[in-house]
Amino acid sequence: MTRWSMVIDLDKCVACQGCSIACRFENNTPVVSPIEALRGRAIRWNDVFPMPVNPTEETGEYPYVNSRFLTRPCMHCENPPCIKVCPVQATYKDEEGLVRQNYDRCIGCRFCTVGCPYGVRYFNWYEPEWIGSLEKQLNPDVVMGNGILEGPAVRPKGVVEKCTFCIQRLRKARQRADSEGRDFRPDEYVPACVQTCTGKARFFGDLDDPESTVSLLSSSQRAFRLLEDVGTHPKVIYLKEG
Amino acid sequence: MLKVDEVYKEKLIKPLFQTQRGFYPALLVLLLVFGFGVYMYVRQLIFGLGETGMSRPAYWGIYMVNFIFFIGISHAGTLISAILRVMGAEWRRPITRVAEAITAFALIVGTLQIIIDMGRPDRLIFTLFYGRFQSPILWDVVSVTMYFLGSVTYLYLPLIPDAAILRDNCPENAPRLQKGLYTLLALGWRGTKSQWIRLERAIAVMAVFIIPVAVSVHTIISWILATTVQPGWHSSIFGPYFVVGAIFSGIGALFIAMTAIRRVYGLENIIGEKQFRNLGLLFISMNAVWMYFTLAEHIGIAAGQ
Numbered sequence: 001m002t003r004w005s006m007v008i009d010l011d012k013c014v015a016c017q018g019c020s021i022a023c024r025f026e027n028n029t030p031v032v033s034p035i036e037a038l039r040g041r042a043i044r045w046n047d048v049f050p051m052p053v054n055p056t057e058e059t060g061e062y063p064y065v066n067s068r069f070l071t072r073p074c075m076h077c078e079n080p081p082c083i084k085v086c087p088v089q090a091t092y093k094d095e096e097g098l099v100r101q102n103y104d105r106c107i108g109c110r111f112c113t114v115g116c117p118y119g120v121r122y123f124n125w126y127e128p129e130w131i132g133s134l135e136k137q138l139n140p141d142v143v144m145g146n147g148i149l150e151g152p153a154v155r156p157k158g159v160v161e162k163c164t165f166c167i168q169r170l171r172k173a174r175q176r177a178d179s180e181g182r183d184f185r186p187d188e189y190v191p192a193c194v195q196t197c198t199g200k201a202r203f204f205g206d207l208d209d210p211e212s213t214v215s216l217l218s219s220s221q222r223a224f225r226l227l228e229d230v231g232t233h234p235k236v237i238y239l240k241e242g
Numbered sequence: 243m244l245k246v247d248e249v250y251k252e253k254l255i256k257p258l259f260q261t262q263r264g265f266y267p268a269l270l271v272l273l274l275v276f277g278f279g280v281y282m283y284v285r286q287l288i289f290g291l292g293e294t295g296m297s298r299p300a301y302w303g304i305y306m307v308n309f310i311f312f313i314g315i316s317h318a319g320t321l322i323s324a325i326l327r328v329m330g331a332e333w334r335r336p337i338t339r340v341a342e343a344i345t346a347f348a349l350i351v352g353t354l355q356i357i358i359d360m361g362r363p364d365r366l367i368f369t370l371f372y373g374r375f376q377s378p379i380l381w382d383v384v385s386v387t388m389y390f391l392g393s394v395t396y397l398y399l400p401l402i403p404d405a406a407i408l409r410d411n412c413p414e415n416a417p418r419l420q421k422g423l424y425t426l427l428a429l430g431w432r433g434t435k436s437q438w439i440r441l442e443r444a445i446a447v448m449a450v451f452i453i454p455v456a457v458s459v460h461t462i463i464s465w466i467l468a469t470t471v472q473p474g475w476h477s478s479i480f481g482p483y484f485v486v487g488a489i490f491s492g493i494g495a496l497f498i499a500m501t502a503i504r505r506v507y508g509l510e511n512i513i514g515e516k517q518f519r520n521l522g523l524l525f526i527s528m529n530a531v532w533m534y535f536t537l538a539e540h541i542g543i544a545a546g547q
Contacts (some may be wrong), residue, residue: 157291
């Protein structure tokens, strides 16, 4: 069984925010006005922020700046706190370890957004809007069936959404392998953020395969996970700088 | 035919059949407040929850605060009528009904907050179809429902003899609907000895049953916060801390309600100094316990700063 995992090498990350933009276009995350964004309602499944978020030490004056950045997708935890608090099983971990979100089921109680210690879950405060030509650039992919609506499908207002490791790409890669009458290989699919990464800082693959890149990198001396003491066992692994 | 003292008849029964001066202005003010609330909720339904001003990371705002607050003051009824009843404190009698009414109505208001807070209230039924029993919200649905049914029963049981008194002492010109309602609520109560024994037994059972339910309700509400890993919420004392805070604020709500009823209905002789003094002592002692929990929660964190 595959167990999808991502490795982010902070040494290679140039904080270009390309992953955030690629995610936005792949997954149709709604845009909000600057006023709404200031209120904290911007939706960024893959966020890029300075570390530490609230600097406790001097970061220096331009051009002698000493700053660090962290990119943050969903951690797709082995032990996700978000799925345990959902009263309707709208969010669940599938057999491949992906923490998924069913927009057709979600009742919008926002317990999971509170339960997630990483803040990767976003709530649709308003009906999503795309201004002007943005509407024409929507990703037409939809993952649905059996009362399930997920992936880049345009979300209704009042539901929670999150990073899916581009579930629609996995779906398509599987279908391609099926139609060509061969077995699906884990290296046939990467999420949009991994594909676009400028510094090639992101790696993606199967953690159950001991020979995969992510498995080898996860045992690196530099490997760490976010908030390890919380007990969520994230499957997004960071490689620390230096 | 149940008789009632002439002095009390004037005080207790007459207001039920006569509209007092000031009723319609008060009703108008409350309807205006209610109308404003409906207007804002319709706005929220049409435009989305963004209208509430909630954001990230404050995903839960005034609705959750209201929920916890109203479920909290609902503990007034349980404390006064159940705990004090089990302890045999007879001074509670005049204010029992007030306290039980606070419980039933505050529970309705509190539960409504959760539905108002939902992003998709149209999918409320999914909690029954696809419920995940690990979720504290579902524990909450179970415990609040049980508490509501229990406290409505507990409000109603001691009401039966009073409904019978009203049935037998209706003025001639009382509306038929009102007469019918009292006849229905009285359940054929005649005030015989065997009826009293049975009623007392039922109330005694309910009093013992409702106390653990009330404690569990507010403990579970605190667990909604404490089962997450959010810093400041992930605390082991939240259960008792919330229960003590609930009883504390419940007594506060009871003070307001009993003062208002005493003033409006002129019940100075019935709700007297004794009730206020004893309840005040309880208030102070709950305050002390609550203060202790607050200190216990914060000193440990503050010491590490």
